[in-house]
Amino acid sequence: MSNLLVEIGTEELPETALHQIYGEEKTYTELGKRIYGILSHEGNRLLPRNDNNKFDPKQIKVEAAPRRIAFFVASLFERQADQTVEFVGPSYEKAYQGDSPTPALLGFLKSKNASFSEVTLKETPKGRFVSIKKVEKGKSADAVLPLILKDFFASLYFPKFMRWESTGFRFPRPIRWMVALLDSKVIPFEIAGMKSGRITFGHRFLSPKPIRLEKADWNLYLKALHRAHVNLSFEARKKIIRKSLEGRFHQKHLDEELLKTTAHLVEEPFLIDGTFLKTYLDLPPELLASCMKKNQKIFACYDAKGKLMSRFVAVLNGKRKGLSKIRVDYENVLESRLRDARYFYDVDIKEPLPTKGGLLKQLVYLGKLGTMADKTMRLEQLSSRLCHLLGRRDIQSDLKRVATLSKIDLMTHLVYEFPDLQGVAGREYALEAGEKETVARALEAQYLPRNLAEDYREIKKIISPLGALFGLMDRLDHLVGAFGIGLDPTGSQDPYALRRACGIFVKLIRAYRFHFSLTDLVAASFDLYGGKLEKNKKELIAKLTEFFKERVIFEIGVKAGTRDHEILQSIFKTSFDDIADVYERHEHLTAFYERDPEGFIKAAKVVERTGNIVRAANAAASTEVNPELLQETLERELYRLLQERSAEIQEATVRRDYEKATLLFGKIFYGPLNDFFNKVMVNVEDAQIRVNRQALMNRIHHLYKEKIADLSLLSKLE
Amino acid sequence: MPKSLSFQELIQKLNHYWSQKGCLILQPYDLEVGAGTFSPHTFLRALGPEPWNAAYVEPSRRPTDGRYGENPHRTQHYYQYQVILKPAPQNSQELYLDSLKAVGIDLLSHDVRFAEDDWESPTLGAWGLGWEVWLDSLEITQFTYFQQCGSIDLEVVSCEITYGLERIAMFLQNKESIFDIEWTKGITYGDVHLQGEKEFSKFNFDASDAELSRRLFEDFEREAKRLLEQKLVLPAYDFCLKTSHVFNLLDARGAVSVSERPRYIARVRALARACAEGYLESRKEQGFPLKK
Known part of the structure; x- marks a missing residue:
């Protein structure tokens, strides 16, 4: 067994390229999977297969730092297995004339470089054919690897490529050296005019001399780099930075994204502290943190109470001489940024936020959908519609005020310079202009949560009800507008972030349980576009409803094929218009199923069996039961239960105590219905009696299904 | 510590360095431009298969960056030092780093970084991939491998190095304001340009x-x-x-x-x-x- 070590030495790679190499998975990388796929691929099989033919992360190491991408593969076969390949030639009739071979056969043999003695006959459904078998000798690893490696690097995907030399090879940054060792032997290959070898380099400044690698040994390689001030493990670099930061300020505020960035940008992290003038602390803390992060990639520091301090931490690329001068330099650069930020802030507040509303006419919103001024007007009007639907007249004027001010900060200098401060700028400038605090906070909250994966239970802590309601309207307007002019997402393409907008919409509802009719709100939003949309209203509502359903499934996180998924589908079947109610029914039913599966199944079976009768009766099933026509004791009993106990179930349903309603429904009807089906025929000759019994079943069926869920969709109820 | 370079000495050092590396030392173009890239010495020469290695100072105008001479870091007129190496040599980064040493920056005492920054000029239809170079987090240079120019894919990739001369001079001379840079003994950058900044800011923003x-x-x-x-x-x-x-x-x-x-x-x-x-x-x- 052999080991393979490959390193591509580059000029400083961008973070996006490094991110691509590591991918999303923590245990192994995308690159690792690709290598495994190639080396274990049938024709090239150099990697032993494990039992289940799966990728074995232990066999492959992949790491990357700003100036290199390296991988190591352990336990490679020294050669490929031999393969027997069969070539079928002309049919027997065409191959021989009597006993002598025809030109067709000779031609076939010549093309396969085979002799007459190798010919065998093969019986096929189409008749007899001549065939030959050839053993293809497996090639040695060092013979196949040059091509494999060359192809592999040429086929890597990165978000952005460049060309830099005459062969036109594409890679994120120029390649400056390559190492490829199979045990102690160089695997020669060439890309972008570079030849592979065994020489690598350490830290650009702290260890500039070439390093000769004797053999493909991952640990020795890591050690050699470590001595040369390169820490090749991304996780290790992150850990060093995290630990040093923890010693300096509170973990709660550690910016994970910045941590990742800084770990990607250095070969050997070394942290230094710095300070800035306290007078800047009266600027919004998000602005200060953003100044630090955006340009210099330095960390803001917070005290135990979460207040921003006039300090920062910078991650250097290795320890240097002259640290005190470096620190002063970092401080000076920050000072000039903060001075700029102060300048923009001061210019912005010279004129109060609300009076700048006119500028929104200059900002195009989306394609044909007009400007941000148009959008603002729609949102103002939609706010009154939403408050009406919610029965919340009390907040109508606040919500309208949020709508009026919502987009103006996009026209400020600060947001122009720091786009990620949208919302925060709005909040600050609204407060400066004397707006209500609740209104100002909602301006910020419209962009929250930043992360679609945010737990819905955390939403109330970061977003006020007013902010959440505005967030709903804003996103709905976006969805209706975009779908209305045919910008629906397709496949993985979603340039207008509609899935995200909708995902957050349903998350806000899940957090706050706002009950309203989605159809009514979508219709209102549609009308407010006043003819700008190309789609028909009814179609649009249908399409959006399906889109919302998908997002609810995603938000709850149910997987297709599970009981949970069936329950959700059965709820959708009943109704989807009030999304908060969908969540509540789902929570109740899954909780009940968890606690008392038998009780749950009883209810489900009542819905299913009554449903079967209703379906068989086609659309004709009436709900009018004539008590006079009830002959059998068992059906009279069912009717009595319906008369006497429905109210209890309905009352629980109205209170949205769906668990109780389900429990009662199963408990009350399951036994008597069972007896009824055992003893009484529904589909009897007498039409009057038949229709009456169908109506009885229909009443029971609808008592549950109409408001809660069509549990007949559940599988395997036995 | 040796005396730090004056503004004109800095330019001379760079001219000398790049001249020794085989570059043509050219003169600024005689029209208003926003950056050294706009000069035909870069924009047109980057096209086609002909090799071209050149260095020059380019006085650059960005009217919106004016601050009436009141901001110590922003001006509407400034100088770029532009180097174009075509085809891009294997050791372009090393050549650049040696030029920093040549103007007196000790690379071991500072945190010098190539931080991803892809450059684009929508007006020229030109773009490239590369970095901004950080000197203790101060952006002193734009370093770009040209990919497209005049909306044409480049046949031969050039390496374009654009030094921010004022930034480097302030750093070397330890000045907090651009206007305090010593141009030569007894004369500051402000003596040369402050009146222009005030008048042109008024012109650009208010009077034009x-x-x-x-x-x-x-x-x-x-x-x-x-x-x-x-x-x-x-x-x-x-x-x-x-x-x-x-x-x-x-x-x-x-x-x-x-x-x-x-x-x-x-x-x-x-x-x-x-x-x-x-x-x-x-x-x-x-x-x-x-x-x-």
Whole structure:
């Protein structure tokens, strides 16, 4: 067994390229999977297969730092297995004339470089054919690897490529050296005019001399780099930075994204502290943190109470001489940024936020959908519609005020310079202009949560009800507008972030349980576009409803094929218009199923069996039961239960105590219905009696299904 | 500690360094430009197969960056030191780092970093991939491998190195304001340029005649097109540069609406592209004389 070590030495790679190499998975990388796929691929099989033919992360190491991408593969076969390949030639009739071979056969043999003695006959459904078998000798690893490696690097995907030399090879940054060792032997290959070898380099400044690698040994390689001030493990670099930061300020505020960035940008992290003038602390803390992060990639520091301090931490690329001068330099650069930020802030507040509303006419919103001024007007009007639907007249004027001010900060200098401060700028400038605090906070909250994966239970802590309601309207307007002019997402393409907008919409509802009719709100939003949309209203509502359903499934996180998924589908079947109610029914039913599966199944079976009768009766099933026509004791009993106990179930349903309603429904009807089906025929000759019994079943069926869920969709109820 | 370089010595050192590395040392172009890339020494020479290694100072104007001489870091007129290496050599980064040493920056005592920053000029239809170079987090240079110029994919990739001369001088001289840079003994950058900053900021933001600029834009554009028809590529490119500058003036004056902006930029880009195509064609007719 052999080991393979490959390193591509580059000029400083961008973070996006490094991110691509590591991918999303923590245990192994995308690159690792690709290598495994190639080396274990049938024709090239150099990697032993494990039992289940799966990728074995232990066999492959992949790491990357700003100036290199390296991988190591352990336990490679020294050669490929031999393969027997069969070539079928002309049919027997065409191959021989009597006993002598025809030109067709000779031609076939010549093309396969085979002799007459190798010919065998093969019986096929189409008749007899001549065939030959050839053993293809497996090639040695060092013979196949040059091509494999060359192809592999040429086929890597990165978000952005460049060309830099005459062969036109594409890679994120120029390649400056390559190492490829199979045990102690160089695997020669060439890309972008570079030849592979065994020489690598350490830290650009702290260890500039070439390093000769004797053999493909991952640990020795890591050690050699470590001595040369390169820490090749991304996780290790992150850990060093995290630990040093923890010693300096509170973990709660550690910016994970910045941590990742800084770990990607250095070969050997070394942290230094710095300070800035306290007078800047009266600027919004998000602005200060953003100044630090955006340009210099330095960390803001917070005290135990979460207040921003006039300090920062910078991650250097290795320890240097002259640290005190470096620190002063970092401080000076920050000072000039903060001075700029102060300048923009001061210019912005010279004129109060609300009076700048006119500028929104200059900002195009989306394609044909007009400007941000148009959008603002729609949102103002939609706010009154939403408050009406919610029965919340009390907040109508606040919500309208949020709508009026919502987009103006996009026209400020600060947001122009720091786009990620949208919302925060709005909040600050609204407060400066004397707006209500609740209104100002909602301006910020419209962009929250930043992360679609945010737990819905955390939403109330970061977003006020007013902010959440505005967030709903804003996103709905976006969805209706975009779908209305045919910008629906397709496949993985979603340039207008509609899935995200909708995902957050349903998350806000899940957090706050706002009950309203989605159809009514979508219709209102549609009308407010006043003819700008190309789609028909009814179609649009249908399409959006399906889109919302998908997002609810995603938000709850149910997987297709599970009981949970069936329950959700059965709820959708009943109704989807009030999304908060969908969540509540789902929570109740899954909780009940968890606690008392038998009780749950009883209810489900009542819905299913009554449903079967209703379906068989086609659309004709009436709900009018004539008590006079009830002959059998068992059906009279069912009717009595319906008369006497429905109210209890309905009352629980109205209170949205769906668990109780389900429990009662199963408990009350399951036994008597069972007896009824055992003893009484529904589909009897007498039409009057038949229709009456169908109506009885229909009443029971609808008592549950109409408001809660069509549990007949559940599988395997036995 | 040795005496740090004056502004003019810094330029001399860079000229000397790049001259020794085999570059042509050229002079600034005599028209208003926004950056060294706009000079025909870069924009046109980057096209086609001919090698080209050159270095020059480029006085650059960015009207919107003016601050009436009140901001110590922002000015509407400043100097770039531009190096273009075509084809990009294997050791372009090392050549650059050695130039920093040549002007007295000790690379072991500072945190020098190549931080991803892809460069793009929508008006020129030019873009490239590369970095901004950080010196203790101060951005001192834009380092770019050109990929496209005049909306044309480049046949031979150039490496473009653009030094921010004032930033480097402030750093070397330990000055907090651009205006305090020692140009030469007894004369500061402010002595040379402060009055200009005040007057041009007023001109750019408040006094320039937007109507005149609009007219000029139309006239310059028309002239560029007319000259292109006569295959006078270099004069046409001059007029393309002039449209770009009057557009910048209009922009600073706040006379360009959001929806007009991309249209103006697209018009300049179309001229730049036509000039680039015309230039390539004329070099081809001459058999690409610098190609060896």
